Amino acid sequence: MRLQGKVVIVTGGGSGFGEGIATRFAAEGARVLVNDIDRDSGQRVARAILEAGGEAHFAHGDVSRGPDIGNLLATAHELYGRLDVMVNNAGVSHRNKPLLEIDEADFDRVFATNVKSIYWSARHMVPYFRRQGGGAFINIASTAGVRPRPGLVWYNSTKGAVITASKSLAVELAADRIRVNCVNPVAGDTPLLGTFMGEDTPENRARFIASIPLGRLSSPRDVANAALYLASDDAEFITGVCLEVDGGRCV
Numbered sequence: 001m002r003l004q005g006k007v008v009i010v011t012g013g014g015s016g017f018g019e020g021i022a023t024r025f026a027a028e029g030a031r032v033l034v035n036d037i038d039r040d041s042g043q044r045v046a047r048a049i050l051e052a053g054g055e056a057h058f059a060h061g062d063v064s065r066g067p068d069i070g071n072l073l074a075t076a077h078e079l080y081g082r083l084d085v086m087v088n089n090a091g092v093s094h095r096n097k098p099l100l101e102i103d104e105a106d107f108d109r110v111f112a113t114n115v116k117s118i119y120w121s122a123r124h125m126v127p128y129f130r131r132q133g134g135g136a137f138i139n140i141a142s143t144a145g146v147r148p149r150p151g152l153v154w155y156n157s158t159k160g161a162v163i164t165a166s167k168s169l170a171v172e173l174a175a176d177r178i179r180v181n182c183v184n185p186v187a188g189d190t191p192l193l194g195t196f197m198g199e200d201t202p203e204n205r206a207r208f209i210a211s212i213p214l215g216r217l218s219s220p221r222d223v224a225n226a227a228l229y230l231a232s233d234d235a236e237f238i239t240g241v242c243l244e245v246d247g248g249r250c251v
Contacts, residue, residue, distance in 0.1 A: 001028045001029030002028045002029070002228060002232040002233075002234070003025055003029045003085075003228070003231060003232060004028070004029035004030075005029065005031075006025075006029070006030045006031070006085060006231070007030070007031045007033070007076055007080040007081075007082050007083050007084050007085070008022075008025050008030045008031070008032050008033070008083075008084065008085040008086075008087060008231065009032075009033045009035060009072050009073075009076055009083065009085070009086050009087060010025070010032060010033070010034055010035065010087045010089055011035045011036075011061075011063050011072075011087065011088055011089050011090035011117065012035070012036060012063070012089040012090030012091060013034035013035055013036055013042060013045055013089065014034065014036030014038050014040075014041030014042035014044065014045050015038075015041050015045075015190065015191055016188065016190030016191055016192065016220060017089055017140055017185060017188065017190060017220050017223045017224070018034075018036070018087075018089040018090065018140075019045050019220060020219070020220025020221050020223055020224040021087055021089060021140075021220070021223065021224045021227050021228075022034050022045055022046075022056065023045070023048070023052075023054075023224070024221065024224035024225065024228055025224070025227075025228065025231065026049040026054030026055065026056055027052070027054060028228060028232075030054075030055075030085075030231075031055040031056070031080050032046075032049060032054070032055065032056045032057075033056070033057055033058075033059050033072060033075060033076045033079070033080075034046045034049070034056055034057070034058050034059070035059050035060070035061050035063070035072055036058070036060070037060070037061070037062050037090075039058075039060050042058045042059075042060065043058045045058075046058040057075070057079055059071070059072055059075045063088070063090045063113060063117035063120070063121075064112035064113050064116050064117055064120075065120070066120045066123065066124070069117070069120040069121055069123075069124050069125075070120075070124045072124075073124050073125060073128060082132065083125065083128060083129075083132075083135065084135055084136065084231075085135065085136045085137075085138065085231045086121055086135070086136070086137050086138070087137075087138045087139075087140070087227060087231075088117055088118055088121050088138070088139045088140065088162075089140040090113060090117060091113060091114045091140065091142075091158075091192070092109060092110055092113045092114065092192070093110060093152065093155040093192055093195045093196060094106040094107070094109075094110055094152070094154060094155060094195070095195050095198060096149075096151035096152055096195065096196055096197055096198035097151055097198065098151065099153040099154070102154055106154075107154050110154055110155055110158055111154070111158055114155075114158035114159065114161075114162065115158050115162065115165070118139060118161075118162060118165050118166075121137065122137075122169060125137070126173065126176075126178065129173075129176065129178045130176050130178070133177060134176070134177035134178060134179075135177075135178050135179075136178070136179040136180070136181075136230070136231060137166070137169065137178070137179070137180040137181070138181055138182065138183065138227050138230050138231060139162050139165070139166045139180070139181070139182040139183075140162075140182065140183050140185065140223065140227075141159045141162040141163045141166070141182045141183065141184050141242060142159040142162075142184055142185060142186075143184050143185065143186045143187075143244060143246045143249050143250050144156045144159045144160075145158075145159030145160035145161075145162060145163045145184065146160075146163070146184060146242075146244065146250050147249060147250050148160075149196075151198065152196065155196075159184075162182060163182060163184070163242050166180050166181065166182040166240070166242060167180075167240045167242070170239040170240030171240060174239055179230075179235070179236075179238065179239040180239055181230045181235070181238060181239060181240065181242070181243065182241075182242045182243070183223055183226045183230070183243050183245055184242050184243065184244045184245065184246065184250070185218045185222070185245045185246065186212055186217070186244075186245070186246035186247055186249045187208055187217055187218065188217050188219060188220065188222075188223070189217050189219065190220070193205075193217070196208075205217075211249060212246065212247040212248065212249050213247055213248030213249070213251065214247030214248055216247065218245055218247065222245050223245055226243050226245045230243065
């Protein structure tokens, strides 16, 4: 098992890519703290992992709030005695529409969830990882930060910020044996898909899929497999990488 004994926090673990990551990591021996703002979804995922023979616990929290991120670390330490990997997966988007139609509340919500969460994660986990002698961050960004689609200007901008932050953190924290990498998925069949497209219709899906050379949307397992590599000891010399899981979208 590639993550045997490792303790991992997965934010936004109650659905989509986060659920895929939490489930895959647990199957590889990780003890997983499943975080989500939706209690029912997060508890469902943690319960499914336990029923499959893995180790998991649900922890409610809003990743845009510093105290909530601090509570995740405290809970991981209380339950498992350590933290090895922090997966910043939680994310939201505004609906696909012209940039001048996005109001300030939507702008603030998207930046708070997608970018400020990385800030809070670093504030709380970096001192802990330094004391421990190392650790790893995996930030789930998006191909939207590399090859933006129209109608998603501010969402695209948050993912570009996550990519740059990940590379910057990797350089600054390398001397502390703290690795920082990110994964850039193309659009997947997750709860956010309809928001990205404006409306989830067969025509809009076909248009999205036509822009992906391998001819399909990404899946939670695709993203989980990439994150698994970055979390494992196989990637001990990998930091500052943004791995595109995109079926060729960014070529």
